[in-house]
Amino acid sequence: MISPRMVDELNKQANAEVYSSCLYLAISDYYESVNLKGFAKWMKAQAREELAHADRFYEHIIDRMGRAKVLAVEQPPFEWSSPAEAIRAAFDHEVKVTGLINGLVNLALSEKDNTAFNFLQWFVAEQVEEEKQVDEILQRLKIGGGEGAGLLLMDSELAQRKVS
Numbered sequence: 001m002i003s004p005r006m007v008d009e010l011n012k013q014a015n016a017e018v019y020s021s022c023l024y025l026a027i028s029d030y031y032e033s034v035n036l037k038g039f040a041k042w043m044k045a046q047a048r049e050e051l052a053h054a055d056r057f058y059e060h061i062i063d064r065m066g067r068a069k070v071l072a073v074e075q076p077p078f079e080w081s082s083p084a085e086a087i088r089a090a091f092d093h094e095v096k097v098t099g100l101i102n103g104l105v106n107l108a109l110s111e112k113d114n115t116a117f118n119f120l121q122w123f124v125a126e127q128v129e130e131e132k133q134v135d136e137i138l139q140r141l142k143i144g145g146g147e148g149a150g151l152l153l154m155d156s157e158l159a160q161r162k163v164s
Contacts, residue, residue: 002066
């Protein structure tokens with residue numbers, strides 16, 4: 001059985017994942033507003049992925065006889081001064097989520113909750129991938145100056161992302 005504290009913290013993380021989805025939808029909408037359809041598609045796919053992450057947390061709580069709670073979600077920002085600033089916001093957010101996941105791992109260890117610890121290892125690995133993907137886009141934007149032909153080329157590349 002899962003501890004009440006672990007349930008509370010996992011519910012908070014599920015809420016953070018839902019917030020991530022809302023943030024990425026807002027970034028997607030920003031990219032739509034500046035006619036960067038590839039960036040918009042990529043961020044929308046990220047938003048869907050974050051909802052799937054939230055669901056994994058909810059299912060873990062339920063499977064362990066805890067109570068999954070859908071919590072209120074804070075409104076994300078929806079304006080950025082440039083395409084690079086928007087992707088930087090996504091990167092900074094992924095770094096924050098990594099910290100949250102690491103905190104949950106530490107809690108699982110302190111509570112000797114091996115089931116939660118094992119469950120969280122998927123998210124530990126996922127965060128490496130998440131940070132890497134967004135950082136690659138950010139670094140390429142910096143190299144290309146974040147505008148002009150380089151930006152449009154990246155937009156075209158990001159439009160090729162397969163969306164499930």
